[in-house]
Amino acid sequence: MRPRQFDLIAFDWDGTLFDSTAIITRCIQAAVLDVGGVVPSDQAASYVIGMGLMQALAHAAPDVPREKYPQLGERYRHHYLAHQHDISLFEGVLPLLSELKSRHHWLTVATGKSRNGLNEALRAMELQGLFDGSRTADETAGKPSPVMLHELMREFGVAPERTLMIGDTTHDLQMALNAGCASVGVSYGAHEPDAFGALAPLHIAHSVRELHDWLRVNA
Incomplete structure (x- = not known):
């Protein structure tokens, strides 16, 4: 050999x-929308895939204040868990x-x-x-x-x-x-x-x- x-x-x-790229991108966008942030583009949301969750969300949604990060993370997990078995x-x-x-x-x-x-x-x-x-x-x-x-x-x-x-x-x-x-x-x-x-x-x-x-x- x-x-x-x-x-x-x-x-x-x-x-x-x-x-899982498309679903993660959509879940990031949905989470940002849920907390009142400016929804990132597909490109901006997909760019952060691979980072740790909170680092990724903070990068994708720079207008979301830090005090909303826990809620942002919770909303991302909510959306992802709803779709994880579709992947x-x-x-x-x-x-x-x-x-x-x-x-x-x-x-x-x-x-x-x-x-x-x-x-x-x-x-x-x-x-x-x-x-x-x-x-x-x-x-x-x-x-x-x-x-x-x-x-x-x-x-x-x-x-x-x-x-x-x-x-x-x-x-x-x-x-x-x-x-x-x-x-x-x-x-x-x-x-x-x-x-x-x-x-x-x-x-x-x-x-x-x-x-x-x-x-x-x-x-």
């Missing part, structure tokens, strides 16, 4: 594995993950979701046993801080040069750059890939199929 280039592969969740993995994700697992990569998740949110998504998709580790934004520093990746690398004893981050936002790729890790961007999620180039990803995949093919040869 061909030697691995990467021992640890960290995936973002929303917009990379989970087809599914992107087609092709399960075969991709299964093949990487068969090659004995450590598979992890580094996400802006909360721990409860990620656990619920993993339960809903019946993926609890597939990932070896994970970090969420409410239990450590959010993206683009490198802390999530530093903690995962330390947990599995893997060096930065043997770690690959895969994500759909500039926050993901900047986190990898900050951690000294390689990255791959995917263009089918929250951010337009035009901004990825400055963050030096090894590749930009335009579909899960293309990502799978690239990983088969290069991971």
Whole structure:
């Protein structure tokens, strides 16, 4: 078997594995409307996907006063919970993950979701046993801080040069750059890939199929 280039592969969740970008965008907009803020555009709302929840909402709704942040967060969670079971993995994700697992990569998740949110998504998709580790934004520093990746690398004893981050936002790729890790961007999620180039990803995949093919040869 061909030697691995990467021992640890960290995936973002929303917009990379989970087809949730449109629903998250709409839930952010609905939450801002509920608290009387100026509803952000689709582009502004989708830009913050991947950040920790309150950081994301504050960025998307700069006119909402800080004292309304708890209500804003509650309204976002209300809307998201109403739609979370409408979301599914992107087609092709399960075969991709299964093949990487068969090659004995450590598979992890580094996400802006909360721990409860990620656990619920993993339960809903019946993926609890597939990932070896994970970090969420409410239990450590959010993206683009490198802390999530530093903690995962330390947990599995893997060096930065043997770690690959895969994500759909500039926050993901900047986190990898900050951690000294390689990255791959995917263009089918929250951010337009035009901004990825400055963050030096090894590749930009335009579909899960293309990502799978690239990983088969290069991971």
